[in-house]
Amino acid sequence: MKRINHKKYCFDLMCMKNIQNIKTIHTFLKPPNNEPNYKIKNYKRSILQCKNCHHFFAKHKINTDNLYKKNYSTISHGTNIKLKFDKINKLGKKSDNFHRVERFIKFFNKKDKKKIDMIDIGSGMGIFLYNLKKKVKWRLNGLEPDLNFANFCKKNLKLKIINKHFKKKLFKNKKYDIISLNKVAEHVKNPFKFINDIKSLLKTNGSIYIEVPDGIAALRSKQGVSREEFFLDHLHIFSIQSFSNLLIKCGFKILRIRNIKEKSGKYTLYAFAKKNV
Numbered sequence: 616m617k618r619i620n621h622k623k624y625c626f627d628l629m630c631m632k633n634i635q636n637i638k639t640i641h642t643f644l645k646p647p648n649n650e651p652n653y654k655i656k657n658y659k660r661s662i663l664q665c666k667n668c669h670h671f672f673a674k675h676k677i678n679t680d681n682l683y684k685k686n687y688s689t690i691s692h693g694t695n696i697k698l699k700f701d702k703i704n705k706l707g708k709k710s711d712n713f714h715r716v717e718r719f720i721k722f723f724n725k726k727d728k729k730k731i732d733m734i735d736i737g738s739g740m741g742i743f744l745y746n747l748k749k750k751v752k753w754r755l756n757g758l759e760p761d762l763n764f765a766n767f768c769k770k771n772l773k774l775k776i777i778n779k780h781f782k783k784k785l786f787k788n789k790k791y792d793i794i795s796l797n798k799v800a801e802h803v804k805n806p807f808k809f810i811n812d813i814k815s816l817l818k819t820n821g822s823i824y825i826e827v828p829d830g831i832a833a834l835r836s837k838q839g840v841s842r843e844e845f846f847l848d849h850l851h852i853f854s855i856q857s858f859s860n861l862l863i864k865c866g867f868k869i870l871r872i873r874n875i876k877e878k879s880g881k882y883t884l885y886a887f888a889k890k891n892v
């Protein structure tokens with residue numbers, strides 16, 4: 616783990632518009648090994664990188680919205696969500712989620728204090744909320760577009776889940792103290808707009824916790840661009856610079872930002888940030 620001075624980096628998530636700043640890292644003509652089989656007919660996609668802030672972008676004509684409509688949970692996690700859930704949960708300290716919950720609790724350090732309203736955007740099969748619920752007395756909610764995941768969380772885990780795609784207006788005037796986004800921002804077309812919208816759902820002193828894939832560490836590794844960080848469902852893969860830029864540009868004050876290698880082997884960047892008002 617390295618301490619990072621985020622202030623010195625460029626501020627330029629719009630770099631994809633300036634073609635001279637962009638280089639092609641790799642073009643896939645078929646899916647890399649181990650990528651879930653999304654059954655795409657004309658599989659051609661490129662990974663581009665900004666020479667300035669080192670952010671990675673996916674370039675292709677594949678409609679990734681379709682991945683999430685019906686069967687993302689089934690393709691990515693198999694038909695039996697409960698089996699997968701139990702398997703990960705049984706890993707205990709060997710799971711990524713265990714450590715996510717630990718750093719979360721340590722960072723916020725007010726588990727028994729006043730009621731905190733929190734929402735996990737993209738709550739998936741609910742592992743994070745389920746384990747967090749055991750440790751805090753906060754009001755926990757999830758937002759998850761996948762129907763199978765949402766139903767599993769509601770029925771099996773007794774979690775409060777909104778089964779919808781993220782839209783700002785969905786929340787009307789509801790505001791949160793904490794919003795978490797675990798491996799979500801890389802899936803959206805415009806992370807700047809997305810994180811900006813997320814910010815508007817925070818209370819005045821609200822905080823966010825975000826995890827995104829670390830493209831720099833992934834590219835440096837032995838498997839390089841064939842790794843999961845660069846799979847089809849990721850439209851953006853971050854560098855510390857581009858991740859910082861995104862948060863600062865969206866009006867956040869970064870409280871902590873780190874690069875880690877998770878137990879699963881994933882290269883990840885995470886940040887805690889406060890609404891900078």
Ligand SMILES: [Zn+2]
Pocket residue numbers: 625627628629630631665666667668669670
């Ligand atoms: Zn850039």
